[in-house]
Every structure is written in structure tokens, then in C-alpha cells.
Amino acid sequence: MDFTWETPDPGYKKINVFCEISEDPLLHEMLVSAGALARDSGGVQLWGALGLLPNLTEEQAIMSAIQSALIHAQKKGWELIHIETSNLEVYDTIRHQEHVFLNDEQLEIYSSFNTIYANHYNGNKMKRVITSVPQRMNSSAAYLANYGLTKKVAFGEISGTVGDLDYYLARDMGMTLPFPSIDIQTNLGDGEVINGPPPPKKRKFDEQSSGDMPKRAYRDKGKEKVLEHFSFNENGVFAQKAVRIMDEGKLSRFSPAFGGSVVNMNAAVGKEIYARDILHHAILGTLKAVIPNLYVSNPSLLQNDVDSLMSVDQVLELMGFSGDIATSSKNPV
CATH class of the missing domain: 3.30.420.10 (Ribonuclease H-like superfamily/Ribonuclease H)
Known part of the structure; x- marks a missing residue:
């Protein structure tokens, strides 16, 4: 075993x-x-x-x-x-x-x-x-x-x-959740699409540009199977909390993918970690679980005293994820 x-x-x-x-x-x-x-x-x-x-x-x-x-x-x-x-x-x-x-x-x-x-x-x-x-x-x-x-x-x-x-x-001790599994979509190129979604219905220009339309979590039904289990997806539409987090720009600390007006959820931001995983864990308050696998450089200066190094809580607080979003336990000697 x-x-x-x-x-x-x-x-x-x-x-x-x-x-x-x-x-x-x-x-x-x-x-x-x-x-x-x-x-x-x-x-x-x-x-x-x-x-x-x-x-x-x-x-x-x-x-x-x-x-x-x-x-x-x-x-x-x-x-x-x-x-x-x-x-x-x-x-x-x-x-x-x-x-x-x-x-x-x-x-x-x-x-x-x-x-x-x-x-x-x-x-x-x-x-x-x-x-x-x-x-x-x-x-x-x-x-x-x-x-x-x-x-x-x-x-x-x-x-x-x-x-x-x-x-x-x-x-x-087995007290952490595994990383969410990612369904990999087959790339069929620009040729024939097998069992693809029907072409979208034509809409008027004012309907497409309306500011009241919610941001969609995926562009077509082909992405539904990939994103349906993510916390930011509410029936194909971004949850309000997800929109607020992205608008505040806090996630740009992890990847430039969150710095633009359009977020590429498939952008790689770490070892088998994508932008969609960061947003998913940010909403759940479990970002700490994926930090070891992120491609994020540590700007903190090198210390000669190990005891004076910043803790995870301090790093998360500097990132803006303090309070009810992330917590950690301490086991002092």
C-alpha cells in the first residue's frame, strides 16, 4: 500500500x-x-x-x-x-x-x-x-x-x-485536496469538427454590446464539460464573486493573464496549473494549496535569519487574501 x-x-x-x-x-x-x-x-x-x-x-x-x-x-x-x-x-x-x-x-x-x-x-x-x-x-x-x-x-x-x-x-497527513483534474480537449485543427456545437444564432448589434449582459464562463458548449465543476461557473456564466475578484485585479499577482480586459482561462500559470484553477481556488479560499506549483518569483529579500522569514499568512496578506479567504495553523516548537 x-x-x-x-x-x-x-x-x-x-x-x-x-x-x-x-x-x-x-x-x-x-x-x-x-x-x-x-x-x-x-x-x-x-x-x-x-x-x-x-x-x-x-x-x-x-x-x-x-x-x-x-x-x-x-x-x-x-x-x-x-x-x-x-x-x-x-x-x-x-x-x-x-x-x-x-x-x-x-x-x-x-x-x-x-x-x-x-x-x-x-x-x-x-x-x-x-x-x-x-x-x-x-x-x-x-x-x-x-x-x-x-x-x-x-x-x-x-x-x-x-x-x-x-x-x-x-x-x-492526507489533509489536503488533490488538484482539480483538467479535461484536455482534442485539437482538431481548422478542418472538420466532429460533434461540434451548432452555429450561434444571429443577434443584433445592440444585444451583443449591451453592458447588462453577464460575462460567460465559456464561449461555446464544447467548453462546458471542462468548466462545469469550477466554482466560478454558474450555469455557463461567471459568478458575481468571480467577476468582482477579476475586476479588482488581485489575481494579476499570479499571472499577467489576469491583467487584461479579457482573461484567457487556459493560460498556464504554473506546473499543470491554469488561470481557471487560480480563479477557482480564489473563490473557495484555498489558494494556499496551489502556491507551491505557481510560476511566481518571490520578491522578498534573502534573510540570514530563518526565523525572520515571512510566513504564508504574511505573504497572503500582502497579496490581499487575508481575513476569511486563507488561514493556516502554527506549530511552534
Whole structure:
């Protein structure tokens, strides 16, 4: 059975660790960032860390992140620890250290890992488990690693959440809705149209240009199947709330498609996200769910202090979607 993330056994604290590597062409160096996240058997965030670990390999960065989590666990008195990593090399080395020759660099990081367990061992009460999981089951830690890489902050602990971490935490617990499915219409070109709609009836010019006519959510019946499930569509006509949101111009922050007098609902604004999806989620108040997939550059300045970065609520407030449209929860350490 497949899971997005699986909760640990009761009493255990699960530590997810991930490393992200990117080459900086300007500095001619590799940027290595790690993310670590500790949660309990209920999926509640207990601790987190992220940021750059310069001059380290991927293996060293992952082990450093694990060591940081274990130091915090020791301070908190956590005796049952479950570690998850997507790196098979680290997973195999930890499990088979007795049968693997370690070089000097590996010897240092794995010795620290073993020492904190051996020198604080508390009989049968203390247990430590490590498993290997695919990246899709390690997405929250991967997001933290990528966040630290993007912000270029030094590795350190975080209090509460940063960026869109709340979304990934909720996603790991199955508490988010999937993105709406998009029906793809077959492009038949300019030639013969199969089962096409009948030609529109002729109307007088004054009827077509009347300001009292409602804006239509689709131009012809062929689009009805695509848009019939969207919140802005009321029997083929744009809902009044949708018209008001577009007239106010707030959605132009997400895409230039919303800046003109005519909105192209098929305009792509993100990874498998279109203008119609933005309008749909804006009306439902669930824009937060699609923000990670948008092609939107973050104008905020890079911060050296991770704790001072803007939260999702602050970003949404700057966008004008505060109040009853978007909310988020906080889980401070």
C-alpha cells in the first residue's frame, strides 16, 4: 500500500532528512542544503532545521542533519527514534557499518552518529530505527532542503514553520485536496469538427454590446464539460464573486493573464496549473494549496535569519487574501 508519509509507531519520534544539491554557475561551486524534520506519531511537527552546509558531500550533509536531530532528541529525552532518508548509500552504510570500509571523512560522521547512541544508551527503553523511503514519501524534508537552498541561509534550527511547510505537513497527513483534474480537449485543427456545437444564432448589434449582459464562463458548449465543476461557473456564466475578484485585479499577482480586459482561462500559470484553477481556488479560499506549483518569483529579500522569514499568512496578506479567504495553523516548537 502506498502512502505520502507514514506515521511512526506509537511513542516513536520520526525524523525525516533530505539533501538538495545545486550548482552555482556564478561562484563555480556546488551548493549543498539539508532539511530535517521531527514529528510524533500524530504527525505534529516537533522540531525542524534547514540550510546550507558548505564544503560537505551529500552523505556528510545528511549525516550532519541526522546528528543535529539526534542531539535535539537527546536533550528532549526522546528514547524511541525512527529515521527516514531517501539516500540509499547512507541507509546501507548505517545498517552495515561492520562490513563496510569507511574512509577518514566517513569515519568522522558515522563515529559521531554511533557515539551519541552508545554513550546515552538507556537499556531496552532506547531504540533507534532507520528506513529508506522514496523521495515522494520524504517531501516535507525535501521542501525544507530546497527552501534553505533558495534562501541561501546557513544551516540552523527553525521555530514553527517557514514558507509553505504547513501545506506539506497537511499533505503528509492526507489533509489536503488533490488538484482539480483538467479535461484536455482534442485539437482538431481548422478542418472538420466532429460533434461540434451548432452555429450561434444571429443577434443584433445592440444585444451583443449591451453592458447588462453577464460575462460567460465559456464561449461555446464544447467548453462546458471542462468548466462545469469550477466554482466560478454558474450555469455557463461567471459568478458575481468571480467577476468582482477579476475586476479588482488581485489575481494579476499570479499571472499577467489576469491583467487584461479579457482573461484567457487556459493560460498556464504554473506546473499543470491554469488561470481557471487560480480563479477557482480564489473563490473557495484555498489558494494556499496551489502556491507551491505557481510560476511566481518571490520578491522578498534573502534573510540570514530563518526565523525572520515571512510566513504564508504574511505573504497572503500582502497579496490581499487575508481575513476569511486563507488561514493556516502554527506549530511552534
